[in-house]
Amino acid sequence: MAGKPFDIRNIDRRIIFTLIFVAVVWPLLQPMSLPIDVSPPVQTLYDAIEAIPEGSIVMLGADYSPDTMPELQPMVDTFIRHAFERDLRIVVACLWPASPPLVETAIGPLAEEYGKEYGIDYVNLGYMAGGIVTLLGMGASIPNTYPSDYGGTPVGEIPLMQEVENFDDIAFVMEVSAGTPGTREWVQQVQGRYRVALGSGTTAVGAPNFYPYVQSGQLSGLLGGLKGAAEYETLVGHPGDATKGMDAQSVVHALVVAFILLGNVVYLLSLRSKGRAPAEA
């Protein structure tokens, strides 16, 4: 009995899924070490951090959750590494409840690697509910807004926090965010009002939203997705998870483009066989 003729338009999606799986796994097992060039928004962010005087206090705003961790965690890792290498002191403040333990997984080992001490060289203030209200509160007083750190120690007992009252004492804020509250709120409520230097790292899908802020100078620079993180790793000189992921992302993007082209060839051929132009379809 003759079956239905194979029609590529109705290809089983499991075949596509399998190809994507192979496209992700194969480059991870067999790295191709593709070259990574640095784009202007990443370069300006790096330059802004390089220009901060040694010993200054910088803030890491970590506002993401485990779902976007593969994209954003490399940015957090690299920023912390960059700050420690330049002897900058870090205050971590989170507006998302899942962020503090994710930052802890990065900052603890790096502090050990660079011989940094908790409470003197860095502090994790943890999560505070409130979003925009919390940001505005920090503009008036950071110790009042975050009365204790992530471990419950009152900020009055933390040496580093004796030098921090509000954004006047923060040389630079690096905001790594996956949504709301995040980069937009930091730009609108903090940069716009308190004129603090602000850089941002976001998911690739969110990055296009923030180009107006880069162009206006409200953002000192922007890391967009895994590629932005890989570029930053390249500049800092410590290739990490983002750099490793670039090969897989390259192959997957090429495969998706191939799917799109194939889909359109089939679509145009089917129209031609019906004697119609695309606009009439």
Place this chain on the structure above:
Amino acid sequence: MRREIPLAITFLIGIFMLVDFFVPHHVVSSSAEEMKQWGTIVIAASILLGVGNLIRVHFHKIRRRREGWGYSITTLAIMGVMFFFGGPWGTIEEGSAFNWMFLNMQVPLQSTMFSLLAFFIASAAYRAFRLRSAEASLLLIAAIIVMLGRVPLGQLLTRSWPEAIQLPNMTEVIMAYPNMAAFRGILMGAALGVMAMGLRIILGIERSYLGGEK
């Protein structure tokens, strides 16, 4: 009075916060700072309400055996487990059960769910991204340039081309001009909308946040 009092509070607080923005006197700013602390406390308390509501919704779903009630049992059971281990043994201590479950269960599960997007995007791109019209063609060409220009493979393929038409440079041009112009327009529209909505709420014209009234 159930509506008049909240409306009056909203009006007074809203006007006061506007005054705080324009008047830098310490009497105004210290009072405004106090109110922002209240705001943080109120929002934190609303998380408790959210937990209560979650329990109520899923409890009703289980009791009435609505579709997917098994998932509700899972949700409540897992929430109970996290509460149980988070309460007496703490949530953040390294090695605590809560922290272990967060890092070794929630993190990989959420990452896995998000990563499934790659599979669906590939399948959807194959089926939906078609040259149906001039606008769709433009979108498709821009998408292909950005997709390849945002990965090292695009750099490698076009490295020997003239600089202006190398894929990463074309991607930056697309992001920095047409994309930025579109998003700037959206931002301005949204900002005007937020201002209008803020005024409507302060003046008591917009009352939907009070609930129960259109």
